[in-house]
Amino acid sequence: MEAATQQLNSMGFNRALARRGLESTKVNGQIDVQRAAMWCINNAQASVPGPAVSSVDERKLKQVMDMGFSRAHAVKGLQLKKNNMQDAVLWCATNPDMETKGGSKPSSSKPKPKPKPKPKAKSKPASFGPESIVDNPERRKRRLEEYKMLEKEFLQEESKLSEKKKTYGGGRLGGKKKDAGGDEKVVDSPSKPKKEFDVTSAIRRKHESEKAKAALRQAEAQRKHEEKLKKERDVRRAKRQAAEAKFGDNIATALDYLSKNYSIERVRESLGIIAQIATRILKNPNEVKYRRIKLGKEKVQRTIVRPVGTMVIMKKLGFVEEEGEILVMKKVNPGVIKGQLAKMQRYLNRGATHIPGDLKLADAKSGPENVLFAAMQLRKMLSDIAELPGSVALRSLSTEKGTVFHQRFAGLHPLVEALKKLGYEQDHQRKYLRLNKPDVAFLRKAIADLDVEIERRKGETRVSRAVRSLLAKRGKDKTVYVVDKAKACLARIQRSPSEKRYWTLDLKRLLSSDEIVRDAKVLFQGIGFKVSGNTASWNGEDIGGLALAQEHLSDRWKAALLQLSAANSKKA
Numbered sequence: 001m002e003a004a005t006q007q008l009n010s011m012g013f014n015r016a017l018a019r020r021g022l023e024s025t026k027v028n029g030q031i032d033v034q035r036a037a038m039w040c041i042n043n044a045q046a047s048v049p050g051p052a053v054s055s056v057d058e059r060k061l062k063q064v065m066d067m068g069f070s071r072a073h074a075v076k077g078l079q080l081k082k083n084n085m086q087d088a089v090l091w092c093a094t095n096p097d098m099e100t101k102g103g104s105k106p107s108s109s110k111p112k113p114k115p116k117p118k119p120k121a122k123s124k125p126a127s128f129g130p131e132s133i134v135d136n137p138e139r140r141k142r143r144l145e146e147y148k149m150l151e152k153e154f155l156q157e158e159s160k161l162s163e164k165k166k167t168y169g170g171g172r173l174g175g176k177k178k179d180a181g182g183d184e185k186v187v188d189s190p191s192k193p194k195k196e197f198d199v200t201s202a203i204r205r206k207h208e209s210e211k212a213k214a215a216l217r218q219a220e221a222q223r224k225h226e227e228k229l230k231k232e233r234d235v236r237r238a239k240r241q242a243a244e245a246k247f248g249d250n251i252a253t254a255l256d257y258l259s260k261n262y263s264i265e266r267v268r269e270s271l272g273i274i275a276q277i278a279t280r281i282l283k284n285p286n287e288v289k290y291r292r293i294k295l296g297k298e299k300v301q302r303t304i305v306r307p308v309g310t311m312v313i314m315k316k317l318g319f320v321e322e323e324g325e326i327l328v329m330k331k332v333n334p335g336v337i338k339g340q341l342a343k344m345q346r347y348l349n350r351g352a353t354h355i356p357g358d359l360k361l362a363d364a365k366s367g368p369e370n371v372l373f374a375a376m377q378l379r380k381m382l383s384d385i386a387e388l389p390g391s392v393a394l395r396s397l398s399t400e401k402g403t404v405f406h407q408r409f410a411g412l413h414p415l416v417e418a419l420k421k422l423g424y425e426q427d428h429q430r431k432y433l434r435l436n437k438p439d440v441a442f443l444r445k446a447i448a449d450l451d452v453e454i455e456r457r458k459g460e461t462r463v464s465r466a467v468r469s470l471l472a473k474r475g476k477d478k479t480v481y482v483v484d485k486a487k488a489c490l491a492r493i494q495r496s497p498s499e500k501r502y503w504t505l506d507l508k509r510l511l512s513s514d515e516i517v518r519d520a521k522v523l524f525q526g527i528g529f530k531v532s533g534n535t536a537s538w539n540g541e542d543i544g545g546l547a548l549a550q551e552h553l554s555d556r557w558k559a560a561l562l563q564l565s566a567a568n569s570k571k572a
Contacts, residue, residue, distance in 0.1 A: 001019075001022060001031060004018075004022055004031050004033050004036065005018045005019055005022065007033055008021065008022070008033065008036060008037060008040060011037060013037075013040045017040050017043070018036070018040060020043075020095060021036035021037070021039040021040040021043070022036045023094075023095055024036075024039055024095070025039050043080065055079065056075055056078045056079060056083065057078065057083045060078060060083060060085045060088070061074055061075065061078060063085060064077065064078065064085060064088055064089060064092065067089060067092075069089075069092045073092055074088070074092060076092075077089070077091045077092040077095075096140070146203075150202040150203065150206065151202075153202070154202060236305075236306065237305075240305070240306075240308055240311065243308045244308060244309065244311060244312050247309065247312050249312075249315075249316065251312065251313055251316050251340060251343055252343065254309035254310075254312040254313055255309070255313075255343070255344070257308065257309045258270070258271075258307060258308075258309045258310070261308070262307055263423060263425075263436075263437065265423070265437045265439055266307065267307075268439060268442065269302075269303055270303045270304065270307050270310050271313075271344050273299075273303045273304065274303075274304070274310065274313055274314065274317070274344065275341055275344055275345075277290070277293070278317055278337050278340070278341055279341075281329065281332060281337065282334055282337055282338070285332040285334070291328060291329035291330075291332070292326060292327070292328055292329075293319070293326065293327040293328075294325070294326055295321075295325055295326060295327060296325060304327075313340065313344070314327060316336075316340050317329070317336065317337055317340050318330075318331065318332070318333055318336060318337070354418065354421050355418055355446060355449045355450060355453065356449060356452075356453055358414040358415060358417060358418040358421075359371060359375060359414070359415075359418075359453050359457075361414035362374070362412045362414045362415050365411075365412060365413070365414070366411065366412055367462075368457060368460050368461045368462070369461050369462065369463070369526055369528075369549075369552075370411075370412070371412065371415075371457065372454065372457045372458065372461060372552065373408065373545055373548040373549070373552070374408045374409055374412060374415055375450055375453055375454050375457070376454060376548055376551075376552075377404060377408045377409075377544075377548065378408075378409075378415070378418075378419075378450060379447055379450040379451070379454065381394070381397070382422075382443050382446055382447050382450070383447060385435060385438050385443060386438075386440050386443045386444055386447065389438045389440055392434075395434055395435040395436070395438060396432050396433075396434045397419075397424065397432065397433040397434070398431065398432055399426075399430065399431060399432065399433060400431065402541075404544060405433065407541070407542050407544060407545065408544075408545075419433060422435070422443075422446060423435050423436070423437065423438065423439070423442075458552070458555065458556065458559075459559075461526055461552070461556070462522050462523070462525055462526035463523060463526035463527060463549075463552055463553055463556050464556045464559075464560075465522065466519065466520070466522040466523035466526060467479065467483065467523065467553075467556050467557055467560045468560055468563075469519055469522070470482055470516075470519050470520070470523070471560055471564060473519060474515075474516060474519065476561075476564065478516060479560075481511075481516075482511060482516060482519075482520050482523065483523075483553065483557050485510055485511065486520075486523060486524065486527060486553060487550060487553060487554070489502070489505055489510075490527065490546050490549060490550045490553075491550070493538060493543075493546060494543065494546055494547060494550075497540070497543050500540070503537055503538045503540055504535060504536070504537045504538075505524070505529070505535070505536040505537070506534060506535060507520060507521065507524070507531075507534045507535065507536055508534040517534060521536075523553075524536045526549070527546075527549035527550070527552075527553055528542065528545050528546060528549050
């Protein structure tokens with residue numbers, strides 16, 4: 001552009017007008033000196049300061065100046081665009097003020113008056129004009145640097161091309177052609193015109209090359225990621241195969257390992273998926289798609305591949321692993337599949353089906369009332385969770401002293417194991433047992449098992465035996481008297497547990513009969529009192545046990561009355 005500016009300057013145009021003419025007539029980054037000269041001739045009056053200002057609309061001039069342009073720059077824009085404010089603003093934004101940014105200032109005979117000092121303002125409002133947003137100095141500097149770099153690359157390519165052409169005869173590539181006499185002669189091909197530097201094309205080529213490089217980098221990153229995942233899968237498969245080699249072909253060992261090392265939800269999900277696959281194969285034995293399982297799918301990875309032991313079950317069903325990528329059942333054996341499904345079904349509700357055995361083990365270590373009250377407490381907990389499975393408070397069980405866990409379950413190790421089988425997990429501080437992912441269907445099955453065990457144990461407690469004995473020996477009236485007194489004592493302690501005078505009972509004074517006292521001692525022992533002689537005392541620790549004892553006493557009394565009524569009706 002500097003050479004073109006000097007050429008126009010030699011024609012008689014000043015430097016500022018020449019540069020504006022070159023900028024205004026530039027097409028696709030190409031400079032045309034002739035078009036610029038014609039523009040300078042047609043717009044020569046716009047460069048003369050002073051008188052032309054009177055032809056500018058002052059209102060539009062003020063609006064353009066409010067956008068951040070100088071007065072002279074705004075005047076030039078409005079004069080060039082014939083008072084069209086939008087075109088003038090666009091011209092001012094794309095044509096920086098050359099006179100105020102370091103260009104030559106027009107000579108003037110009149111000295112300019114010194115500007116008056118402006119009063120200092122505490123804070124200047126931010127300028128949001130095109131000068132600061134559209135084309136600020138930093139942006140122009142970066143753009144010029146980019147243009148210079150692209151022009152340098154273009155020149156380097158041109159120099160390389162010229163060097164190649166020199167090796168073929170100074171840039172003219174010739175060919176052989178036969179003349180009229182049949183003789184061959186060398187004919188030079190006309191040289192192509194020298195290409196000029198095009199900024200737009202250079203920027204486009206640069207962006208295309210950057211996009212291609214970015215696509216190559218992304219493809220390389222994707223390839224490395226897939227290789228990493230494959231390596232991790234190979235390592236996990238090797239570890240799984242080494243662990244499953246210990247199981248042999250015993251599916252029971254694999255199921256036991258799953259139940260001990262994974263949560264209930266994980267085991268139920270894995271066995272449920274396997275059972276679903278086997279059921280589909282039994283219904284459609286000729287469908288090949290049901291007998292081919294891709295191991296790369298996320299759900300298959302989570303439920304079948306990663307848990308140690310599930311692949312043993314799949315192989316027992318008849319699947320064969322091919323190249324670590326797919327499981328195939330080549331031959332369908334319905335008898336084998338049904339047998340393995342029956343074994344898995346016994347483990348789908350492993351916590352619920354283990355509850356009767358755990359309660360039986362607890363019977364050997366404690367009295368029947370303690371085991372019964374623990375089962376009743378567990379049933380209440382599971383019922384609350386089944387109603388509100390999202391409540392963290394209901395799913396948390398504190399293990400500190402004086403809590404429900406300490407009173408009901410801590411002394412009965414089989415019941416602690418039953419809690420773990422139901423899905424309770426201990427936190428890292430060992431202060432809570434928490435059921436993190438409750439399965440409502442599974443909990444309802446456990447509740448049903450507990451109902452059966454609780455109903456069976458109610459008739460075996462000392463309270464039940466004492467009530468039946470009192471009815472048989474003393475009759476209904478005296479039994480009602482004893483039961484009501486026992487209920488009143490329990491209710492009084494629950495209302496005022498801090499009143500220690502309610503903790504000790506004089507049974508002879510309370511019941512006013514030695515014969516009734518002998519039969520009532522067993523009853524008071526069953527509801528949580530320690531009996532010594534004619535005195536019954538409560539230890540003041542298990543207030544929750546009193547509520548369970550009162551509930552159990554009321555239930556046994558109603559059952560005894562029903563039995564008595566049924567017996568009387570038979571006699572009648």
